[in-house]
Structure formats: C-alpha cells, structure tokens
Amino acid sequence: MIEVLLGLSIFSIISLTAYSVFSAGIRLNISIEKQARVLRESRGMLELMQGEFENMLFYDYSGSYKGKTALSGTGSSISFIKGSPLGLKVVRYYLGPDESMVHQGLKGPTASKNVSVLLESAKGGYRDCLIREERGFIDDLAGNSSQNEVEIIAKNIKKNGLRFFYGYLKGRLSDEIKWETTWKNDYIASMIRVEVDLISDHDKKTVTLTKDIFIPTGYLRPIETKQIN
Amino acid sequence: MFLNSTNNEQGSILLEALLSTVILSVSITIIIQSMISSLRAAKYTADYTVALILADNEINGLRVKRTSVCGVREESSFNKLDKKFICLLQTRQFDEPYKNGIEQVDLGIWWENGPKRNKILFSSYLLKTGHKFKADENLQ
Numbered sequence: 431m432i433e434v435l436l437g438l439s440i441f442s443i444i445s446l447t448a449y450s451v452f453s454a455g456i457r458l459n460i461s462i463e464k465q466a467r468v469l470r471e472s473r474g475m476l477e478l479m480q481g482e483f484e485n486m487l488f489y490d491y492s493g494s495y496k497g498k499t500a501l502s503g504t505g506s507s508i509s510f511i512k513g514s515p516l517g518l519k520v521v522r523y524y525l526g527p528d529e530s531m532v533h534q535g536l537k538g539p540t541a542s543k544n545v546s547v548l549l550e551s552a553k554g555g556y557r558d559c560l561i562r563e564e565r566g567f568i569d570d571l572a573g574n575s576s577q578n579e580v581e582i583i584a585k586n587i588k589k590n591g592l593r594f595f596y597g598y599l600k601g602r603l604s605d606e607i608k609w610e611t612t613w614k615n616d617y618i619a620s621m622i623r624v625e626v627d628l629i630s631d632h633d634k635k636t637v638t639l640t641k642d643i644f645i646p647t648g649y650l651r652p653i654e655t656k657q658i659n
Numbered sequence: 660m661f662l663n664s665t666n667n668e669q670g671s672i673l674l675e676a677l678l679s680t681v682i683l684s685v686s687i688t689i690i691i692q693s694m695i696s697s698l699r700a701a702k703y704t705a706d707y708t709v710a711l712i713l714a715d716n717e718i719n720g721l722r723v724k725r726t727s728v729c730g731v732r733e734e735s736s737f738n739k740l741d742k743k744f745i746c747l748l749q750t751r752q753f754d755e756p757y758k759n760g761i762e763q764v765d766l767g768i769w770w771e772n773g774p775k776r777n778k779i780l781f782s783s784y785l786l787k788t789g790h791k792f793k794a795d796e797n798l799q
Contacts, residue, residue: 433672436672436676440676440679444679444683447683447687448683448687451687451690451691452690454694455690455694458694458697458698459697462697462698462701465701465705466701466704469704469705469708472708473708476712597723605724607720607723620723621719621723637705639709639712640712640716641712641715641716642715642716642719642720643719644719644722644723650723
C-alpha cells in the first residue's frame with residue numbers, strides 16, 4: 431500500500447513537473463512567435479515605405495493646379511507621386527482604425543441566470559492599421575476616389591503611433607537637419623523620418639522604431655523657403 | 660553477499676526513486692536551458708533589427724550631406740530607447756582607383772545582450788568634402 435502511494439505521488443510529481451515545463455515552453459514559443467511577427471511586419475512596412483519614398487517623383491503643378499504639390503505631408507499622413515508601368519500614381523500612407531477587432535466591455539453574471547450585460551462596444555481600441563492608398567494621377571486631379579486601391583500594410587501599430595517628420599536645414603550655413611511635421615513645398619524633401627510605435631498582442635508592450643529615409647532626388651533647404659498655400 | 664534479499668528490495672525502491680529524480684532534474688535543466696537560449700535568440704533578433712535600422716539611419720544621415728570629412732572618428736550613443744546601442748563611425752582615404760575623391764566610411768553598431776557584446780559592421784564610400792569631378796569643373 432505504501433509503495434503504491436509512494437509510486438503514485440512520485441508519478442504525479444513527475445507528470446506535474448513535465449507538464450509545467452512543456453506548457454511553459456509552448457507559451458514561450460507563442461510569445462516569441464508573436465514578437466517575431468511584429469518585427470517582421472515592421473521591417474516589411476519600413477522597407478516598403480523606404481523603397482517607395484526613394485523613388486518618388488517630382489511634378490510641377492504650378493502652371494495649372496496652384497496649391498498642389500508633388501509631396502505633401504503632415505505628422506500622421508504623407509502623399510506623393512510614384513511611377514508605375516500604368517503611368518503616374520498618387521500614393522498616400524495614413525493610419526486608420528482596425529475595423530476587424532471589436533472590443534466589448536461585458537459585465538459578468540450577476541443574477542442566478544448567466545446573463546452578460548454589454549457596457550460598451552467600440553471598434554478599434556488600442557491599435558491602428560497602416561493603410562496604403564493608391565490612385566491614378568488623373569483620378570487624383572479629378573478628385574475621383576472610386577478607383578482607389580486600398581490595402582492594409584501593418585496591423586500592430588499603437589493608436590496614433592505613426593509620425594512623419596520632414597528634414598529641413600537649420601540655417602543657410604548649417605548642415606544640421608531640423609525635423610518638422612508638415613511639408614507643403616514645391617520640391618521634394620531630401621530626408622523623411624518615420625517613427626512608428628509597435629504594439630505586441632501578447633504583452634501590450636510598445637516598441638518605437640525610427641527610420642530616416644534619404645531621397646536622392648530631394649533637396650535639403652532651410653525652412654524659411656517659401657511654402658505653397 | 661552478506662545482505663539478505665529483503666534488505667536488497669527495500670534499498671532498491673529508494674535507489675530507483677533517487678535515480679529517477681536525478682534523471683528528471685537533469686532533463687528538466689536541459690529543457691529550461693534550451694528555453695533560455697531561445698529567449699536570448701529572440702532578444703538578439705529584436706536588437707539586431709533595431710541595430711540595422713540605426714545603422715541605415717546613420718548611413719542615410721551621411722548620404723544626405725553628400726560628402727564626408729576624412730579622418731573623422733566619432734563614437735556616439737543613441738537617444739530615447741536605443742541608449743544601449745553605441746555607434747562608431749570612422750572615415751579614411753580610399754586607396755584605389757580614385758584616391759583623391761573618394762573615402763571609405765566604416766560604421767559599427769555595438770550593443771550588449773547580457774554578458775555578450777554584439778556588433779554589426781558596414782562599409783560605404785562617399786565623396787570627400789569640397790571635391791569636384793572633372794566634369795563639374797568643365798561645366799563651370
């Protein structure tokens with residue numbers, strides 16, 4: 431009897447230890463996989479933006495569309511022209527809410543019957559999506575948005591976690607770069623900084639990545655250069 | 660030989676229990692060590708990605724100025740969350756074939772992950788400050 435009890439207790443200890451070790455391993459694997467997915471997505475997103483920014487084109491609108499510029503941007507969105515086999519395209523990057531996730535606040539069972547009470551329901555929540563919108567050059571001039579091609583590039587971005595900065599020279603005699611959050615000049619910027627706050631599904635930890643993109647066809651000039659209104 | 664069979668059987672149970680505990684603890688230690696090393700690898704991958712982005716930013720910072728100054732050796736750390744990364748930038752004259760106009764830029768990013776010190780190194784080539792190609796001179 432004692433031997434059986436001892437055997438059972440040893441067996442249960444061994445089983446419990448083995449189970450906890452392997453379950454910890456599985457949890458670790460899931461956590462690492464989620465972290466790696468966020469990093470993969472962020473690198474893909476930054477490389478896509480870098481490739482497109484480096485190849486952006488200049489177009490002189492001053493003759494017919496005053497106020498329009500080839501590159502225009504704010505702190506949270508950017509719009510520029512790129513070439514494609516089908517002609518010129520206008521590309522825009524911006525953040526949008528993640529419509530695929532619905533966050534609901536539920537109050538648990540409070541009566542004898544298991545009834546849940548919906549307190550609030552909101553789409554999006556703590557995350558935003560990076561959206562890439564592409565439209566033909568003619569459609570852009572005509573203000574026609576029916577032919578827009580919209581795609582989601584990244585999903586693991588913290589709410590309002592994407593910022594664009596545009597490089598200006600600090601002064602005429604300086605070679606230091608000053609970063610501003612708007613661009614409305616009649617030339618292309620030489621440096622664009624992309625700052626993104628990534629959020630992991632697993633631990634809700636935020637990682638900020640900053641990427642400086644050099645545009646060979648752009649110009650680095652002081653901020654006092656006349657801006658298009 | 661002097662022990663009777665009953666004593667032998669009693670001792671064997673304890674011995675088996677001890678042996679199984681030792682085997683279990685050794686195997687669990689190995690599994691936990693492999694988990695820790697996979698965690699370290701994941702951390703290294705994340706740091707490596709950040710280091711690559713930082714190195715790319717430094718190179719782009721040089722490219723935007725279009726030229727560099729020869730013989731410069733700079734060591735700097737990054738701000739905000741990237742404090743653990745250290746950047747070392749060194750420029751020197753490039754020997755062949757355009758020794759008067761081009762210089763080599765060596766860029767290294769260092770960071771520490773536990774006791775280990777990691778690094779990535781890059782080399783690029785830039786025009787010297789104030790250098791003009793013959794074609795530019797002819798245009799003027």
